[in-house]
Amino acid sequence: MAIGASVGKGAVNELADVIIVQHLLNDWLGDTGQTLLPTTGNCGPLTIAAITAFQTRVLGATKPDGRIDPGGRTWNALSSRSAPPATPKPTPAPASALSGAAWWHANQAQFPNSAAIDDLVQPFRDQVADFLDALEVAGAKVKVSATRRNRIRAQLMHYSWRIAHGSIAPKDVPAIPGCAIKWDHGDLARSKQGAQEMVDLFGIAFQPSLTSRHIEGRAIDMTIDWAGTLQIRDKTGRARALGAPRSGNTNKDLHAVGATYGVRKLASDPPHWSDDGR
Numbered sequence: 001m002a003i004g005a006s007v008g009k010g011a012v013n014e015l016a017d018v019i020i021v022q023h024l025l026n027d028w029l030g031d032t033g034q035t036l037l038p039t040t041g042n043c044g045p046l047t048i049a050a051i052t053a054f055q056t057r058v059l060g061a062t063k064p065d066g067r068i069d070p071g072g073r074t075w076n077a078l079s080s081r082s083a084p085p086a087t088p089k090p091t092p093a094p095a096s097a098l099s100g101a102a103w104w105h106a107n108q109a110q111f112p113n114s115a116a117i118d119d120l121v122q123p124f125r126d127q128v129a130d131f132l133d134a135l136e137v138a139g140a141k142v143k144v145s146a147t148r149r150n151r152i153r154a155q156l157m158h159y160s161w162r163i164a165h166g167s168i169a170p171k172d173v174p175a176i177p178g179c180a181i182k183w184d185h186g187d188l189a190r191s192k193q194g195a196q197e198m199v200d201l202f203g204i205a206f207q208p209s210l211t212s213r214h215i216e217g218r219a220i221d222m223t224i225d226w227a228g229t230l231q232i233r234d235k236t237g238r239a240r241a242l243g244a245p246r247s248g249n250t251n252k253d254l255h256a257v258g259a260t261y262g263v264r265k266l267a268s269d270p271p272h273w274s275d276d277g278r
Contacts, residue, residue: 003075007043008051008067015041021068024078025050028058033151033178035216045275049121049217054078066122097182099160100194104201111153111179113214119148121217124275127262128220130235134261135224138232140248145271146221149214152179156198157208159183163195165207170195219274220263224248235260 005012007021022039029036029050037046048066055064055074068074097103117128135142155176162168163183170184170191185191213219230242234257242253248265255265264277 002079003068003070006067006069007047009048009065011043011067011069013043018043018047021051021078022047024081025054028054028078028081032057035211045123049123052122064122097180098185098194099163099181099183099191099198101197101201103181103194104198107179107181108153108156108201111150111156113146113150113153114148115144115146117144117147117220119217120220124218124262127275128273131258131261131263134232134234134257138226138230140224140226140230140232142222142224142248144220144222146214147219148217149212151215152176154208154210154212154215155179156181157202157204158210160195160198160202161204161207164192164199166192213274213276213278218276219272221271222248222273223271224254230254232257235262 003014003017003020005014005017007013007017019039019041021043022037022041025047026036026039034053037050051068051074052064052066054077055061055066059073059077068078096106117125117132120128132142156179159168159173159176163170163173170188173183183191183195185194209215214221224247226242226246228243230246232240232242232254234240240253240257242251242257245251248254249270255267258265258273259277262275263273264275266272266274266277
């Protein structure tokens with residue numbers, strides 16, 4: 001398997017070459033528990049972000065260019081990855097793996113979420129960094145509470161909610177690779193009680209999604225506030241004077257400034273910003 005021309009940022013991006021690269025990237029993304037790319041042959045932001053992430057995490061590149069050239073270092077590393085070993089059949093979970101408060105206290109810390117900007121995917125990572133720089137220069141106070149959401153943690157939250165609320169039977173919950181937990185206690189009432197204990201400890205108020213922008217590294221939760229009038233420049237360099245309300249949650253003028261950087265506000269979720277406003 002080979003590509004005939006470059007793929008990625010500023011590349012030729014022939015349809016057949018892009019599809020080959022997307023399939024190879026999906027092999028790596030799947031092995032590392034990340035969201036797979038659509039194999040459409042269109043080299044858009046998600047494909048370029050995946051190339052950049054591969055260059056950073058696998059090749060250790062400090063300045064990834066988001067581009068794959070035939071015979072180049074990134075292509076050689078991506079195309080020569082050995083096939084992953086066959087997934088072993090799951091073994092029955094021991095009694096200590098039963099879901100509930102005890103399991104949560106013993107295990108949930110293994111699957112932490114991140115509040116680090118560096119864990120966001122490109123180009124959103126740089127867009128957020130530029131917006132935060134503008135806010136800092138303007139004198140705003142910013143507190144980042146979440147960026148990348150751990151995929152396993154998201155599944156634990158999702159299925160504990162659904163079991164507790166009766167929308168899925170404990171025996172029907174799919175196995176979570178890399179996480180030993182037993183949802184079925186042999187009794188529906190005990191199973192729902194264990195799931196509810198985890199819902200309470202996670203502090204869940206609504207059914208968690210399995211496909212959120214946070215899981216993809218394309219969202220950030222942050223609170224922003226300021227005193228007086230915030231003098232901030234948008235991405236074009238235009239100065240904006242922002243008064244009340246002095247909160248990033250509700251100030252629509254600040255939302256408009258963020259959008260110029262590619263950081264868009266989801267109005268229905270107070271701290272939530274993402275690359276597409278979802």
